[in-house]
Amino acid sequence: MTDSLTNGTDKMTGPALGAGGGTAAHGSSPAQLARTAAEAVRALNHATMDPDGGYGYAGDVYDVLGDLCDVADYLSQAVTQAARWLTQADAAGRLSDVDDRSARGTLLTAAEAASMLASAARYAAVAGSDLATAQCAVGRLATDDSAPFPYLPADTAGAR
Numbered sequence: 088m089t090d091s092l093t094n095g096t097d098k099m100t101g102p103a104l105g106a107g108g109g110t111a112a113h114g115s116s117p118a119q120l121a122r123t124a125a126e127a128v129r130a131l132n133h134a135t136m137d138p139d140g141g142y143g144y145a146g147d148v149y150d151v152l153g154d155l156c157d158v159a160d161y162l163s164q165a166v167t168q169a170a171r172w173l174t175q176a177d178a179a180g181r182l183s184d185v186d187d188r189s190a191r192g193t194l195l196t197a198a199e200a201a202s203m204l205a206s207a208a209r210y211a212a213v214a215g216s217d218l219a220t221a222q223c224a225v226g227r228l229a230t231d232d233s234a235p236f237p238y239l240p241a242d243t244a245g246a247r
Contacts, residue, residue, distance in 0.1 A: 121165070124158070128158070131151070135151075138236070138237035139236070139237065143230075144230040145225055145228040145229060145230045146230070148225050149222055149225045149226050149228075152218050152219075152221055152222035152225060153222050155218050156215050156218040156219045156222060157215075159211050159212070159214040159215030159218055160211075160212070160215045162207075162208075162211040163208045163209075163211035163212045163215065164208075166204045166205075166207045166208045166211065167204070167205070167208045169204055170200070170201040170204035170205055170208070173197050173200055173201050173204070174197065174198075174201050176197075177197035177198075182196075182197055184196050
């Protein structure tokens with residue numbers, strides 16, 4: 088129950104649990120790094136929203152897919168590590184359920200979270216594999232600058 092507005096201060100016990108008070112070797116907390124990653128993906132979404140902007144060539148899509156493949160792989164690792172931390176912290180008695188102070192309530196909460204994180208890690212790994220496959224397909228494409236873009240079928244050309 089860490090409040091991100093207080094730089095890693097845990098509302099119940101003081102400094103956030105984790106090595107270095109929750110601060111990674113790069114000087115940023117895991118929460119700050121995750122927020123930066125989310126903001127980067129959101130910026131990518133905005134940059135590629137308009138078909139007339141963002142991507143100019145198939146090679147641009149190829150490059151982005153390669154990086155998104157890495158993101159999916161890194162996400163799989165990050166959620167696996169979060170699940171491991173929760174499992175170990177719970178086993179060490181460092182977690183308590185704010186609604187049910189009994190050990191059983193905490194065990195179920197941590198186990199449920201770890202199970203969902205394991206599922207998320209599997210989905211992220213599948214996404215990474217699918218992105219890699221898509222990147223291979225895009226790698227065989229070339230962009231024809233003489234073709235009008237964005238392409239609109241003849242019957243909808245005036246509807247834009």
